[in-house]
Amino acid sequence: MDTTVSEKILAMIGVEKVRRYEVTQKDIKRFAQAIGETNPIHFDVDYAKSSGYNTVVAPPLFCQMFTFEDVPLEQLPSDGSPIEIDVPIPAQKTVGGGSSYEIFQLVKAGDLITVKSTLKDLFTKEGKSGLLYFVVVETAFSNQHNEPVARETATYIKRV
Amino acid sequence: MKGDKPVWEKISMTTRIPELVVSPDHRQVFMFSAATWNRHHIHYSKDAAIREGLPDVVVQRGLIGNFLGRLLTDWVGERGELRKLAWKVTRSAIPGKNIVCRARIKEKFDSEDEKYLICEVTASNEKDEPIASGEAMVVFTNNHGAS
Numbered sequence: 001m002d003t004t005v006s007e008k009i010l011a012m013i014g015v016e017k018v019r020r021y022e023v024t025q026k027d028i029k030r031f032a033q034a035i036g037e038t039n040p041i042h043f044d045v046d047y048a049k050s051s052g053y054n055t056v057v058a059p060p061l062f063c064q065m066f067t068f069e070d071v072p073l074e075q076l077p078s079d080g081s082p083i084e085i086d087v088p089i090p091a092q093k094t095v096g097g098g099s100s101y102e103i104f105q106l107v108k109a110g111d112l113i114t115v116k117s118t119l120k121d122l123f124t125k126e127g128k129s130g131l132l133y134f135v136v137v138e139t140a141f142s143n144q145h146n147e148p149v150a151r152e153t154a155t156y157i158k159r160v
Numbered sequence: 161m162k163g164d165k166p167v168w169e170k171i172s173m174t175t176r177i178p179e180l181v182v183s184p185d186h187r188q189v190f191m192f193s194a195a196t197w198n199r200h201h202i203h204y205s206k207d208a209a210i211r212e213g214l215p216d217v218v219v220q221r222g223l224i225g226n227f228l229g230r231l232l233t234d235w236v237g238e239r240g241e242l243r244k245l246a247w248k249v250t251r252s253a254i255p256g257k258n259i260v261c262r263a264r265i266k267e268k269f270d271s272e273d274e275k276y277l278i279c280e281v282t283a284s285n286e287k288d289e290p291i292a293s294g295e296a297m298v299v300f301t302n303n304h305g306a307s
Contacts, residue, residue, distance in 0.1 A: 034195040035226035036182060039233075051238060060229050060242040064222045070197050079208070080199035093212045094202060097221055098248035098294075103241070154221075 008088050009122055017117045021066050025109040028058045031065050058107040063141040063150040066115045084117055084137045091133040091158035101152045105143075112144040120153070133158045165237040168275050168300045173265050177279070180231040180261040184219050189255050192223045219253040224292050228281045231261040232298050240277075240300040247281065247294030258286045263296065275300040 025045070032042035037059050040047040048056045068082040077086050081094070107113065121136040134155055141150040166175065193203045201208035202218055209217050229242050253259055260283065267278040276299055283292040 030191075031195045034188065034191040035223065035230065036184075036188065037226075037230060041238075059226065060233065061222070061226050061245070064196050064226075067222075068197050068199075073199070076199060080201045082198065082200065094200070096249045096252075098246070099221060099225055100244070100246040101225065102244045106241070 012087060012119050013121065014118060017069065019066075019069065019115050019117075021113050021115065023058070023107055023109055023111045023113060025056050027065060028056050028062065028107075028109055031062050032059055035059060035061075053108065055109045057109075060103045060106065061101055061150075062107050063113065063115075063139075063152070066113060066141065067117075067139050067152065067154070069117065084119070084139075085135045085156045085158075087119065087122060087135060089122070089133045089135075089158065091131070091160045093159050095127075095132065095157045095159050097154065097156045099152060099154045101150065103150050104148045107141075107143070107149055111149070113149065114142045116140045116142075127159065130159055165239050166235060168239075171265065171268060171277065173268070175265055177231070177235050177263040177265070180227060180234060181258055182227050182230075182261070183258050184223060184227075184253075184255055186217065186255045189217060189219055189223065192220055192226075196220070196222060198222075214252050216254040219255060219259070221247075221249045221292075224249060224253060224259070224283055227259060227261050228263075228283060228292070228294065228296065231263055231281065232279065232296055235263075236298055236300070240275075240298050242296060243276075243299045244297040245281070245294065246296075247283075247292050249292045251285070251289060251291045253283070253285060253291045259291060260284045260288075266295070 029043040041051055042056055045055055071083050117139045120138045123134050125132050134157055136155050138153045142148050206217050225247050228247055229245055232242055263279040263281045266280050269276050279296045281294050281296050285291050
């Protein structure tokens with residue numbers, strides 16, 4: 001990497017982006033369907049109430065629904081990969097990654113979720129087929145009562 | 161909710177957690193991309209995926225995480241909650257193939273009001289090659305755990 005690129009990346013690290021979403025019953029039902037979850041607690045209000053909740057509750061990793069910012073298509077990189085990992089590195093191919101996801105409380109229909117996304121780190125390692133770039137993004141989710149609901153630290157691995 | 165739910169007092173390091181076998185197809189990968197607004201072309205364009213050196217469209221890391229989560233929430237039911245899940249994807253998973261998710265209890269401990277299990281989790285493909293591995297924390301709550 002030349003110096004200019006490094007400086008650009010340094011300036012991006014630690015910058016927090018904030019956005020808010022209201023959670024609907026529809027969001028929870030569709031997320032549950034997408035992950036193959038059939039527990040009625042996610043789509044049947046009466047069943048959720050009989051289980052001690054006021055309304056339907058979301059599966060534990062539900063906030064993944066809000067991890068990627070819904071920017072207009074023209075702002076995304078040409079491969080459509082998330083804007084969160086759009087950093088000026090000479091590597092665009094995805095080769096895996098990891099995630100650490102903490103759940104502080106289950107999201108419920110009607111919650112207003114604040115999403116705070118930060119590029120935490122970028123580092124390289126020598127891999128079997130060349131240099132690998134690790135892009136680390138932290139996303140924190142809180143509700144309308146200012147209570148944390150979840151936090152995810154995701155590591156994306158890219159190669160040239 | 162399937163099967164008998166685990167009782168905290170009876171859980172030991174040798175307690176077997178039933179495996180979860182899933183077979184995500186192209187539709188499910190599409191639905192998960194739609195739900196999470198993931199527009200990365202490796203999840204919908206086979207040509208683009210192949211150009212990136214992948215065998216086909218790949219199953220999202222996030223969806224694999226949800227399978228590992230379901231493995232544990234299916235088992236504990238309403239007696240407990242998934243509190244933490246950390247996983248790494250080490251091999252691409254492609255649609256139309258079985259993924260077998262397994263968990264093994266690693267630690268069991270109490271605090272004043274909650275009961276914790278730490279589990280190792282893995283996901284393998286139909287050749288029993290590892291796709292993902294990691295660790296989860298499950299909490300048994302006293303509210304639900306006593307009955």
